[in-house]
Amino acid sequence: MSPPVSNELPLTLAAQQVSVTYPNGHTALSDATFTLTGGTICALVGVNGSGKSTLFKALMGFVTPTAGRVTIADAPVREAQRKGWVAYVPQSEEVDWTFPVSVEDVVMMGRYGYMNFLRTPRPVDREAVTAAIQRVGLSDLRKRQIGELSGGQKKRVFVARALAQQGRIILLDEPFTGVDVKTEEAIVTLLRELRAEGRLILVSTHNLGSVPEFCDQVVLINRTVLACGPTAEVFTAENLSRAFGGALRHFDLSHSTVEAHDGRQVTVLTDDERPLVLGQGGHLEYRDRAAHQKLVDEREAAKTTARDV
Amino acid sequence: MFDHLLEPFRYDYMLTALWVSALIGAVCGLLSGFVTLKGWSLLGDALSHAVVPGVALAALAGLPFSVGAFTSGLLAAAAMSFVKLKTPVREDAVIGVVFTAFFAFGILLISLYPMQIDLKSIIFGNILAISPEDVVQLVAISAVCLLVIALKWRDLLLFSFDPNQARTLGLPVRLLHLTLLLLLSATTVAALQAVGAVLVVAMLITPGATAYLLTDRFGKLLLIGSALGAVTAFGGAYASYFLDGATGGCIVVLQTLCFLLALVFAPRHGLLAARHARRTTGLAGTLTP
Numbered sequence: 001m002s003p004p005v006s007n008e009l010p011l012t013l014a015a016q017q018v019s020v021t022y023p024n025g026h027t028a029l030s031d032a033t034f035t036l037t038g039g040t041i042c043a044l045v046g047v048n049g050s051g052k053s054t055l056f057k058a059l060m061g062f063v064t065p066t067a068g069r070v071t072i073a074d075a076p077v078r079e080a081q082r083k084g085w086v087a088y089v090p091q092s093e094e095v096d097w098t099f100p101v102s103v104e105d106v107v108m109m110g111r112y113g114y115m116n117f118l119r120t121p122r123p124v125d126r127e128a129v130t131a132a133i134q135r136v137g138l139s140d141l142r143k144r145q146i147g148e149l150s151g152g153q154k155k156r157v158f159v160a161r162a163l164a165q166q167g168r169i170i171l172l173d174e175p176f177t178g179v180d181v182k183t184e185e186a187i188v189t190l191l192r193e194l195r196a197e198g199r200l201i202l203v204s205t206h207n208l209g210s211v212p213e214f215c216d217q218v219v220l221i222n223r224t225v226l227a228c229g230p231t232a233e234v235f236t237a238e239n240l241s242r243a244f245g246g247a248l249r250h251f252d253l254s255h256s257t258v259e260a261h262d263g264r265q266v267t268v269l270t271d272d273e274r275p276l277v278l279g280q281g282g283h284l285e286y287r288d289r290a291a292h293q294k295l296v297d298e299r300e301a302a303k304t305t306a307r308d309v
Numbered sequence: 310m311f312d313h314l315l316e317p318f319r320y321d322y323m324l325t326a327l328w329v330s331a332l333i334g335a336v337c338g339l340l341s342g343f344v345t346l347k348g349w350s351l352l353g354d355a356l357s358h359a360v361v362p363g364v365a366l367a368a369l370a371g372l373p374f375s376v377g378a379f380t381s382g383l384l385a386a387a388a389m390s391f392v393k394l395k396t397p398v399r400e401d402a403v404i405g406v407v408f409t410a411f412f413a414f415g416i417l418l419i420s421l422y423p424m425q426i427d428l429k430s431i432i433f434g435n436i437l438a439i440s441p442e443d444v445v446q447l448v449a450i451s452a453v454c455l456l457v458i459a460l461k462w463r464d465l466l467l468f469s470f471d472p473n474q475a476r477t478l479g480l481p482v483r484l485l486h487l488t489l490l491l492l493l494s495a496t497t498v499a500a501l502q503a504v505g506a507v508l509v510v511a512m513l514i515t516p517g518a519t520a521y522l523l524t525d526r527f528g529k530l531l532l533i534g535s536a537l538g539a540v541t542a543f544g545g546a547y548a549s550y551f552l553d554g555a556t557g558g559c560i561v562v563l564q565t566l567c568f569l570l571a572l573v574f575a576p577r578h579g580l581l582a583a584r585h586a587r588r589t590t591g592l593a594g595t596l597t598p
Contacts, residue, residue, distance in 0.1 A: 023394070060473075060476070060477055061476065061477075062473065062476055078479060081476075081477060081478060081479035082479040084478065086477055087477065088473060088474060088477045090471070090473060090474075094473070095471070096346075096470065099346060099469075099470050099527075100346070100521065100524060100525045100526055100527050100530050101466075101470060101526075101527055102525070102526065105526075105527070106470075109467050109470075109471065109474055110474075112463070112464075112467060112475075112478050112480070113478040113479065117460070118460060118463070119463035119464060145525040161474070165478075
């Protein structure tokens with residue numbers, strides 16, 4: 001198994017008035033500020049062109065902010081990278097699936113930061129790779145070329161790489177695109193475990209409906225940070241319409257048969273895939289109340305243990 | 310009969326041509342793995358043409374050819390990245406514009422100023438007439454390339470496959486990019502003499518493309534590409550003695566034959582294997598109700 005991370009202090013990721021202007025003069029993001037601390041699953045939500053991927057790149061150190069700064073544990077991103085703290089799970093479209101590498105090879109790439117000049121795997125690296133592959137349930141496929149996997153398996157390979165790297169901040173770019181419901185649930189379960197270990201999980205997504213089900217915090221983006229904080233506070237009809245403008249389908253069912261039948265007022269917001277449901281007065285509705293309550297309890301328990309430690 | 314087959318080995322110039330070809334074939338074959346997987350095939354083509362004005366200028370100034378060729382290749386690479394960064398023109402168009410500009414300038418120079426080198430030997434190569442100094446240069450370039458790849462192939466692999474992960478781990482991505490570009494330029498210069506500017510690109514692509522059909526592991530791909538490069542270069546140079554044909558032509562024709570064989574017979578990615586797989590799944594399909 002990968003060594004527990006929870007015995008170290010949770011990391012803090014902070015963006016302070018980050019602005020990014022590209023060489024062609026386009027300002028993708030201005031004055032973005034937020035702070036996140038480990039032991040959380042946070043969604044980065046915004047439409048295409050909202051500066052979401054720019055912010056993501058700035059957090060990973062791929063683009064340097066033209067103003068402001070990003071810090072991890074109060075140090076520049078580069079230092080955290082050198083320690084192997086930042087792990088990245090790319091979008092499926094970004095990966096060359098025809099590349100002649102096996103599942104094992106890809107997961108081993110998470111270990112490069114710990115290896116010597118020649119990057120020769122040591123027994124400890126092999127163990128970490130085996131454990132990571134086992135944890136995502138791909139042990140039988142470890143020798144497969146990555147292109148021969150299904151959509152969900154492909155995604156899990158890169159999650160395993162982040163595990164092998166023992167990343168304390170894990171960034172996932174659109175993890176549920178092209179993934180079946182079963183895999184989505186498996187990944188969510190895994191992310192919850194990782195959160196319980198004290199890791200900071202940041203998920204970039206445009207899939208609104210799934211956010212309340214597994215993210216406890218949200219950063220809402222539209223050219224800047226519109227809102228950030230606990231999901232229930234950020235996911236209001238007002239905030240979402242500011243973030244999405246006219247990009248969302250808006251079904252107001254107050255005059256529909258829903259109300260006539262049982263007196264309940266429901267609003268459904270969706271861009272695609274899973275709808276987001278807001279109740280009367282704009283509070284969040286969850287698909288499964290019991291599962292949500294369990295999540296809240298877990299989160300409270302985690303907070304209590306964190307305080308005790 | 311046997312004597313006849315050993316005949317090429319009796320001439321010093323043939324012996325030199327054989328082992329030098331094999332060496333450069335091995336180095337090009339090794340690099341071809343990165344070139345094909347990184348999608349740099351067009352760039353390799355561009356570099357091989359862009360070295361021509363450098364060779365011409367070096368001849369005019371009385372400098373070693375390889376210095377001119379190397380400088381010119383790097384200038385072309387720099388020009389390409391500059392134009393790409395500053396304009397919205399697509400990358401393949403940028404590469405096309407820059408390398409043809411360099412090539413045309415080289416041809417113009419050679420036609421305007423008569424010099425000892427002739428255009429033909431730059432474009433088609435002449436390994437049989439290689440000078441001892443050039444052999445030394447070529448061995449030095451090959452040794453450096455082999456050493457760098459032997460030490461850093463895993464980093465270069467990560468850089469080729471997933472530059473973002475390399476960056477996330479704090480690897481020097483720009484340096485790796487530059488290293489690969491320098492290796493490519495240096496090898497192009499070295500291989501120029503063996504097969505000429507036009508066919509260098511084949512040496513830098515075909516073995517890698519062939520190996521890609523034969524294996525799903527990157528490490529093996531590098532070894533197969535390198536071995537194929539060495540064997541075909543040696544074989545091509547050897548065959549050119551009997552055919553009395555251009556060495557470069559013989560080498561590349563041989564490499565193409567290997568590629569065609571792999572295309573048909575490769576165990577997993579070959580045409581026959583694909584047909585077999587289709588037939589088996591087709592059968593399975595009919596069996597399932």
